[in-house]
Amino acid sequence: MVKLIYIMTVPETVRGSLEGQLRYVQQYSGCDVIVVSSPGDDLDYSALREGVQGLAVRMEREVSPWRDVVALYRLWRMLVQQQPGIVIAGTPKAALLGMLASWFARVPRRIYLLKGLRLATTVGIKRKLLVFAERLASHSATEILCVSDSLRKRYAQLRLADPSKLIVLGNGTSNGVCANRFDYQIRESERTDLIRKELDIPLEATVLGFVGRLVRDKGIANLVACFKEIVEARPDAYLLVLGKFEELDRVNEEDRKYLAEHPNVRLVGFRRDMEVMYAVMDVLLFPTYREGFPKAPLEAALMNVPTVAFDVDGCTDAIQHGVTGMLVPFGDQMQFNNCVMKYVDDSRSRLSHGVAGRQWVLENFHQDDVWRNYVDWFVGVEPVSKTVSVSRDS
Numbered sequence: 001m002v003k004l005i006y007i008m009t010v011p012e013t014v015r016g017s018l019e020g021q022l023r024y025v026q027q028y029s030g031c032d033v034i035v036v037s038s039p040g041d042d043l044d045y046s047a048l049r050e051g052v053q054g055l056a057v058r059m060e061r062e063v064s065p066w067r068d069v070v071a072l073y074r075l076w077r078m079l080v081q082q083q084p085g086i087v088i089a090g091t092p093k094a095a096l097l098g099m100l101a102s103w104f105a106r107v108p109r110r111i112y113l114l115k116g117l118r119l120a121t122t123v124g125i126k127r128k129l130l131v132f133a134e135r136l137a138s139h140s141a142t143e144i145l146c147v148s149d150s151l152r153k154r155y156a157q158l159r160l161a162d163p164s165k166l167i168v169l170g171n172g173t174s175n176g177v178c179a180n181r182f183d184y185q186i187r188e189s190e191r192t193d194l195i196r197k198e199l200d201i202p203l204e205a206t207v208l209g210f211v212g213r214l215v216r217d218k219g220i221a222n223l224v225a226c227f228k229e230i231v232e233a234r235p236d237a238y239l240l241v242l243g244k245f246e247e248l249d250r251v252n253e254e255d256r257k258y259l260a261e262h263p264n265v266r267l268v269g270f271r272r273d274m275e276v277m278y279a280v281m282d283v284l285l286f287p288t289y290r291e292g293f294p295k296a297p298l299e300a301a302l303m304n305v306p307t308v309a310f311d312v313d314g315c316t317d318a319i320q321h322g323v324t325g326m327l328v329p330f331g332d333q334m335q336f337n338n339c340v341m342k343y344v345d346d347s348r349s350r351l352s353h354g355v356a357g358r359q360w361v362l363e364n365f366h367q368d369d370v371w372r373n374y375v376d377w378f379v380g381v382e383p384v385s386k387t388v389s390v391s392r393d394s
Contacts, residue, residue: 002085004031004378007075007098009059009091011040017090017115017295021175022050024371029378034082036075037094059093062248063129068097075101086378088145090115090174096133099140112141114151115174116292116314117158121217134160141165148172148293148317169373172317173293176370179362182302184354186279195276199266201238206344209281209305211242211274211296212288214259215249219287219310222333224255226285229337231264234344239265239285242277278303282350283343284325286315287336294318297325298365301357306350308339324357 026033039056047054089098090113119130138161146152284300291314307325321327326339
């Protein structure tokens with residue numbers, strides 16, 4: 001039996017972005033699946049839940065030369081011991097170390113799961129280092145699986161890899177979305193009213209939402225600027241923020257204080273009951289500066305919630321402008337605010353785009369189709385699903 005090893009930097013990514021996929025791939029591909037990340041409860045939980053083997057190899061998210069060398073050696077030693085036929089590594093540090101270790105261990109198929117471009121918002125020496133790391137990882141890979149077509153095109157445009165290595169399965173995403181979990185009918189259920197009561201949000205209030213890490217690259221400054229204008233004009237509007245502040249790429253103190261202290265802002269961290277959190281929202285605000293393929297707009301769409309976002313890579317794949325949400329030229333704060341205000345004042349437009357969004361996501365990003373794409377690709381079977389295509393640059 002061929003061994004297939006997934007490598008991610010931190011266990012939270014394993015639980016958050018591979019749920020269901022590991023079990024499905026093991027069941028239908030005929031591969032013996034192993035998942036590797038830094039140690040943590042989420043790794044143990046995911047391995048047990050998915051019925052696969054979990055191995056812990058500590059990796060640092062940020063540059064740490066000595067610890068990175070140690071992690072590279074430990075990954076190489078693990079791969080030599082396990083002798084996998086396929087390695088698929090995603091997230092920046094795991095991709096670099098995983099592809100290098102796989103190359104040194106002579107793994108036949110070395111797949112770089114490209115989930116985003118961290119260098120997109122950097123300049124100077126840091127950007128040069130990140131470009132070098134990308135080229136090293138891509139050179140070590142036999143294939144580069146891009147989670148969106150816009151990301152594939154950007155990677156090719158920046159000449160970070162041989163274009164013939166760049167692949168997109170179907171319409172993209174790394175794991176699809178679960179239609180059964182994100183059921184829009186929850187919006188009309190007692191659960192939604194109870195959550196509003198728990199969060200001290202009036203039942204009739206308009207709720208704007210944000211989902212993601214609270215860092216500068218996620219556009220937190222733009223989020224705050226938008227809500228300041230909205231709440232001044234519509235004092236009954238609320239902002240529901242799901243995510244945690246991080247020290248890396250730290251949000252400025254003024255914006256942190258505003259989100260923590262404004263009476264109409266609810267900072268609730270990360271929640272497991274995301275389907276109910278989306279059900280509370282009327283509009284998702286997503287002013288991120290860079291993405292690979294964001295799942296928040298897809299999950300929101302399944303709950304009949306439209307999204308307003310900048311037209312950056314990844315978001316252009318996840319949102320149909322004027323159909324399932326609004327895409328705004330990057331950095332145009334005034335237009336972003338205007339689009340949000342339009343949704344606040346026009347419930348018919350919100351509903352129309354929300355309903356269209358759910359249908360579009362079901363047709364293009366259902367988890368079963370995404371997982372089937374992976375299995376077909378891993379075993380070399382020609383895809384048969386109507387949503388499946390394999391895109392390459394010529």
